[in-house]
Amino acid sequence: MAKLKKQIRIALRNCGFINPENIDEYIARDGYMALGKVLETMSPEETIEEIKKSGLRGRGGGGFPTGLKWELTRKVDAEQKYVVCNADEGDPGAFMDRSILEGDPHSVIEAMAINAFCTGASKGLVYIRAEYPLAIERLKIALKQAREYGFLGNNIFGSNFSFDIEIRYGAGAFVCGEETALIHSMEGLRGEPGVKPPFPSEKGYQGMPTNVNNVETYANIPVIILEGADWFNKIGTEKSKGTKVFALAGKVNNVGLVEVPMGITLREVIFDIGGGIKDGKKFKAVQTGGPSGGCLTEAHLDTPIDYDNLINAGSMMGSGGMIVMDEDDCMVSMAKFYLDFTVEESCGKCAPCRIGNKRLYELLDKITEGKGTDEDLFKLRNLATVIKDTSLCGLGQTSPNPVLSTMDNFPEEYEAHVKDSKCFAGQCKALMQYIIEEDACTGCTLCVRVCPVDAISGERKMAHFINQDTCIKCGACMEKCKFGAIYIG
Amino acid sequence: MMKIDSVKDLKNLRDKLKSAENLKKATVMVKVSMSTCGIASGARETMDYFINELDNKAIDASVIKTGCMGYCYAEPTIELSKPGKEPVIFGYVDTKRAQEIIDKYIVADEELVGIIPLNFETVN
Amino acid sequence: MDKIKLTIDDTQVVVEKGTTVLDAAKSVGIDIPTLCYLKLEDTAFENTPGGCRMCVVEVDGRRNLAPSCKTPCDDGMLVKTHTPRVVNARRTVMELILSDHPFECLVCTKSGKCDLQTLAQDLGIREIHYEGEKSTYKGDESPGIVREPEKCIMCRRCETACNDVQTVGTLSALYRGFGSIVAPAFEMDLDHSNCTFCGQCVSVCPTGALIERDNTWKVIEAIMNPKKTVVVQTAPAVRAALGEEFGYDAGTLVTGKMVTALRKIGFDYVFDTDFAADLTIMEEGTELLGRLNKYLKGDKEVKLPMLTSCCPGWVNFFEYHFPDMLDIPSTAKSPQQMFGAIAKSYFAEQLNIKREDMVVVSVMPCLAKKYEAARPEFAVNGDPDVNVSITTRELAQMIKSANLNFDALKDDDFDRPLGESTGAGVIFGTTGGVIEAAVRSAYELHTGKNLEKVDFHELRGFDGIRSATIDFDGLPINIGIAHGLGNARKLLEEIQEGKSQFHAIEIMACPGGCIGGGGQPYHHGDIGILKKRQKAIYQEDAGKPIRKSHENPYIQKLYKEYLGEPCGEKSHELLHTNYFDKKKKIVIE
Incomplete structure (x- = not known):
């Protein structure tokens, strides 16, 4: 049992414990105490110093030091500054931001107020996708309740500090998670990124200094203030402090949301917390960082998870998606799946991402269709490298990662697809064949009757065979066969 | 609602709220994980069922909605605490399972299999 | 003005703070190729979306290649404008752009005056290694202006002309990713839109995507x-x-x-x-x-x-x-x-x-x-x-x-x-x-x-x-x-x-x-x-x-x-x- 307590919940500390629609429950668990502490006893500089000392880094994926980001915004002179909460969670399979906003919205509000105090902002904006109606509703309730107690509004805690928050809705474009695209979207412009510099800390929303942090990053702030930076920075590794929330998904027994200290190994997350691979199958790979990340293999299972180790291993932390794959998953198809996503989600602004990802997808498609050539493998790598090297924003700079990491970690799979027209995992339909094992076939004709395209022939009570040219690989015959005579080859 | 003007105010309020919460601990408390995913798997039905059934049986209890507990594989999930006992988590709580929990765990005070072990620590 | 000293292709360059790498290079006779970039001095026209990535250069210490048109010079910066990595990147991206472009150069109005064609020639593109689906859109032949959107390379110059300079607001980027295009809202015809037919979009279009209606x-x-x-x-x-x-x-x-x-x-x-x-x-x-x-x-x-x-x-x-x-x-x-x-x-x-x-x-x-x-x-x-x-x-x-x-x-x-x-x-x-x-x-x-x-x-x-x-x-x-x-x-x-x-x-x-x-x-x-x-x-x-x-x-x-x-x-x-x-x-x- 003790072995299972590998999780430490900081960002998720209140999720599942309190009623998110009742501010009193948040207050009963020391809610808004951190804001009070900061306003009554600390200066903005001291607070920023504390955040810097805590070692907290951006949880949205980039891992930029949070305290430093605040300091950069603070240093710019301007009449109006903004703090923004990035709740445009877009990684397929990641939902930690939604969970926090649905389960503990006040922790984000409190942290935004602290951030505003530190950076010199008087206005906060939460950019949230309209597909999160419950999170929006609970956030609205929370904002109303916070205003009633005076945690938002004028002269908070009787100080000179005034601050309030508005909600801005996104249409759910993945690229709007990129902070400059997010700001464009909030301004009513096309949601596409701009070239940095200038960074939002200099020129952000409406051209004013703007500090953008992710939901999970914010959720850590009140705890750091109350427990102290020295408490926080004892958790984690040398360069990655605290915890990270992961959405554990795929072929593990216990899919779910987990919050683990930095430095934990993938093995502990997948096997101890996740309860191992489903149906006793063999672990093959894990994709971290969503479509921007890479896939890691058995060789990485004992690597401590932190920002830098994941990058060195060819993946990234990302916002915390963690998809586990087993022996039935084809790595080429997996890369194709993610490319399909990035092709859809590219904003179209820069050429390498707009056209390159499409061509990358087409090459992968060709390979999974069994039509790839050696030259295609070479093209694939060159194209992936160039897209990474030349794209304008983080989306394009990372979109080839699933391709490059699978090519590096599973070169034999790519080669098998190209040279032998074989998909080990049996996932690429065009490469698989349903074959009737002559000795096992009793000639019962059940398969003949279910085949929708009349691809199976043979005399009654004699071994049957499948015409591969006609077969559409629907698998109905295999399902129907009572003798296990049909297999995939 | 009163406006909080100082940390002192806030501490007073917190302490008041805490003691009120402690009072609640003298009764049965059911927390239903009601985030989007929980609701999609039927948590609203489960919650309504607990409210009605506990009321029907005149059991002194509070049923509270909370956010996600993180056990996606076992939604709907609830956390149940009885006076004097550590809270426990049940997964896959549809109305049938809810009835079973009320009858056996709450009313008859029997042990139930299928409790999800708590697998994390929290800061507070 | 603060002066900044940097090195571009082994040449020492001194420029004023705020100068882009592109301009700094130009000042010492290094013409980094550009495509989407266009600035018209003494007018409000400034189009630098940083989208075509043709002007990328290697900057020492930077992970990715940097678009020189948008990268301000830093003191002590080391820039290389024609390493194999840079040249390969430019050629590959150019091939990508061409892979989604109609090969109608022989009969295109813009042939010989096309910025895309010129740059492809300058880069020495002789083969396109990446082929695939090409975009198709609704064309438009209005009384003054013809739109051939298949030839659009998303440089956004027309958008800048139409919105920033002329404040007409007819053209803007529509859709996303591979399907994105600059067009009037809903891809309506120009003569159904609020277009003034001033033709400034045509003046700046690098390709034949926007041309005059030929009445010869x-x-x-x-x-x-x-x-x-x-x-x-x-x-x-x-x-x-x-x-x-x-x-x-x-x-x-x-x-x-x-x-x-x-x-x-x-x-x-x-x-x-x-x-x-x-x-x-x-x-x-x-x-x-x-x-x-x-x-x-x-x-x-x-x-x-x-x-x-x-x-x-x-x-x-x-x-x-x-x-x-x-x-x-x-x-x-x-x-x-x-x-x-x-x-x-x-x-x-x-x-x-x-x-x-x-x-x-x-x-x-x-x-x-x-x-x-x-x-x-x-x-x-x-x-x-x-x-x-x-x-x-x-x-x-x-x-x-x-x-x-x-x-x-x-x-x-x-x-x-x-x-x-x-x-x-x-x-x-x-x-x-x-x-x-x-x-x-x-x-x-x-x-x-x-x-x-x-x-x-x-x-x-x-x-x-x-x-x-x-x-x-x-x-x-x-x-x-x-x-x-x-x-x-x-x-x-x-x-x-x-x-x-x-x-x-x-x-x-x-x-x-x-x-x-x-x-x-x-x-x-x-x-x-x-x-x-x-x-x-x-x-x-x-x-x-x-x-x-x-x-x-x-x-x-x-x-x-x-x-x-x-x-x-x-x-x-x-x-x-x-x-x-x-x-x-x-x-x-």
């Missing part, structure tokens, strides 16, 4: 038709730019050669829009003086300032964007339309032919002129006053197709009577010219005195908005000038807010006026070309024996024989028009 064949058909008398008029800005199409330096006047070429092509009469420009001054100037006199007599209802109305892009602009101000511009038709109306009445009567048997062709620096010529109010019983309008570029094309060696052509003069013009008519081709021409005549008509000095330098220049007060013998007349529709919008908003102190305002839709029109030879980002054309226009004016419109003997004759007096009954019938609220006309299909 209509002209050839008319010339070949023995029943038709074909009359051509050429706008003032054409002669200052046409030479560029034949290798002459910008600003070379080719008026005489142009006239000869037109005759050789087969036009029956070669006339000058400048004549009609003089006529415009007579009408517009009289209208201005009329309004002024009413105002001076205490009439509070009179509409001042009076705005010029000879630019059709500008007319479209206020019809769509300021429909509540339709009574402010002069009612005088543009020179093109005045010419058409007079040619098909006065001149047709002189020739004793029916107006239907006359074809009026106009050569214009402009795309909106195609739209203007097609306006239903500028036709009599369905017969348009101006039948076909072609651009400077189309004329160049016709000259080339007619096997003419332009350089070897002799100079010749326009025909009479509609070919005689004054210096005032010539300067219609540049910003500030119309109002200067109007001042030259209005001064004399108002004061009854002879104007000694006809050069009003205070009205000239290239600033987007200019103003000057001209002394009409004790009466100060405040004049405003704007070129570029974004600048026009600013002046209009001042009028709307009641802040305007001007009596008269000249507005031209295109930067620089007609010399920078959407139908002119491509400037490829060199604004110096427009300035040279402007200089040439003033040079032609200075060389004219007569420089005031009302002194044009053929204009005087026209009034005496045919029109009566300026703004009289006949003039109103032939030379004035009215405007329409077009806001309601935007069609979303």
Whole structure:
């Protein structure tokens, strides 16, 4: 049992414990105490110093030091500054931001107020996708309740500090998670990124200094203030402090949301917390960082998870998606799946991402269709490298990662697809064949009757065979066969 | 609602709220994980069922909605605490399972299999 | 200014803080290739989306390649602009762009003048390694502008022209990813949108995605038709730019050669829009003086300032964007339309032919002129006053197709009577010219005195908005000038807010006026070309024996024989028009 307590919940500390629609429950668990502490006893500089000392880094994926980001915004002179909460969670399979906003919205509000105090902002904006109606509703309730107690509004805690928050809705474009695209979207412009510099800390929303942090990053702030930076920075590794929330998904027994200290190994997350691979199958790979990340293999299972180790291993932390794959998953198809996503989600602004990802997808498609050539493998790598090297924003700079990491970690799979027209995992339909094992076939004709395209022939009570040219690989015959005579080859 | 003007105010309020919460601990408390995913798997039905059934049986209890507990594989999930006992988590709580929990765990005070072990620590 | 020292390709460079790597490299003779990047100095045009990634360079210590057009220089920066990594990246991205581009270069309007083609050649692309699906979109052939969106490379220059410079707001990026395209909202046709057909999008498009509607064949058909008398008029800005199409330096006047070429092509009469420009001054100037006199007599209802109305892009602009101000511009038709109306009445009567048997062709620096010529109010019983309008570029094309060696052509003069013009008519081709021409005549008509000095330098220049007060013998007349529709919008908003102190305002839709029109030879980002054309226009004016419109003997004759007096009954019938609220006309299909 003790072995299972590998999780430490900081960002998720209140999720599942309190009623998110009742501010009193948040207050009963020391809610808004951190804001009070900061306003009554600390200066903005001291607070920023504390955040810097805590070692907290951006949880949205980039891992930029949070305290430093605040300091950069603070240093710019301007009449109006903004703090923004990035709740445009877009990684397929990641939902930690939604969970926090649905389960503990006040922790984000409190942290935004602290951030505003530190950076010199008087206005906060939460950019949230309209597909999160419950999170929006609970956030609205929370904002109303916070205003009633005076945690938002004028002269908070009787100080000179005034601050309030508005909600801005996104249409759910993945690229709007990129902070400059997010700001464009909030301004009513096309949601596409701009070239940095200038960074939002200099020129952000409406051209004013703007500090953008992710939901999970914010959720850590009140705890750091109350427990102290020295408490926080004892958790984690040398360069990655605290915890990270992961959405554990795929072929593990216990899919779910987990919050683990930095430095934990993938093995502990997948096997101890996740309860191992489903149906006793063999672990093959894990994709971290969503479509921007890479896939890691058995060789990485004992690597401590932190920002830098994941990058060195060819993946990234990302916002915390963690998809586990087993022996039935084809790595080429997996890369194709993610490319399909990035092709859809590219904003179209820069050429390498707009056209390159499409061509990358087409090459992968060709390979999974069994039509790839050696030259295609070479093209694939060159194209992936160039897209990474030349794209304008983080989306394009990372979109080839699933391709490059699978090519590096599973070169034999790519080669098998190209040279032998074989998909080990049996996932690429065009490469698989349903074959009737002559000795096992009793000639019962059940398969003949279910085949929708009349691809199976043979005399009654004699071994049957499948015409591969006609077969559409629907698998109905295999399902129907009572003798296990049909297999995939 | 009163406006909080100082940390002192806030501490007073917190302490008041805490003691009120402690009072609640003298009764049965059911927390239903009601985030989007929980609701999609039927948590609203489960919650309504607990409210009605506990009321029907005149059991002194509070049923509270909370956010996600993180056990996606076992939604709907609830956390149940009885006076004097550590809270426990049940997964896959549809109305049938809810009835079973009320009858056996709450009313008859029997042990139930299928409790999800708590697998994390929290800061507070 | 802070100085910064950096190294580009082993060369030490010292630049001012804020300089981009692209500009720093240029200063030491390193031309990093660009494609989407385009800046027009002295205008509001600045397109640097950083989207094409052609200008990427290696910056020491940076993980990815950096777009030099958007990367500011840092002290001690080490930049490499042509390493194998950079060259491979550029070539690969270029191949990607080409892989989604139609291979129609042999028959593309833009061939030979296409920035994409030039760059592909410079990069030495001989094979495209990445092939796949190509994008397809709804095309659009509107009266002035043709959109071939398959050729769009998402450089966004047209968007910048349409939104930032012209503030028209017709073009914007639609859709996402591979399917993204710059188009009017809902991919509606331009003539269903609020497009003004100013053609500035066409001027900056690097490829053939935005081009003029080609009317040259209509002209050839008319010339070949023995029943038709074909009359051509050429706008003032054409002669200052046409030479560029034949290798002459910008600003070379080719008026005489142009006239000869037109005759050789087969036009029956070669006339000058400048004549009609003089006529415009007579009408517009009289209208201005009329309004002024009413105002001076205490009439509070009179509409001042009076705005010029000879630019059709500008007319479209206020019809769509300021429909509540339709009574402010002069009612005088543009020179093109005045010419058409007079040619098909006065001149047709002189020739004793029916107006239907006359074809009026106009050569214009402009795309909106195609739209203007097609306006239903500028036709009599369905017969348009101006039948076909072609651009400077189309004329160049016709000259080339007619096997003419332009350089070897002799100079010749326009025909009479509609070919005689004054210096005032010539300067219609540049910003500030119309109002200067109007001042030259209005001064004399108002004061009854002879104007000694006809050069009003205070009205000239290239600033987007200019103003000057001209002394009409004790009466100060405040004049405003704007070129570029974004600048026009600013002046209009001042009028709307009641802040305007001007009596008269000249507005031209295109930067620089007609010399920078959407139908002119491509400037490829060199604004110096427009300035040279402007200089040439003033040079032609200075060389004219007569420089005031009302002194044009053929204009005087026209009034005496045919029109009566300026703004009289006949003039109103032939030379004035009215405007329409077009806001309601935007069609979303």
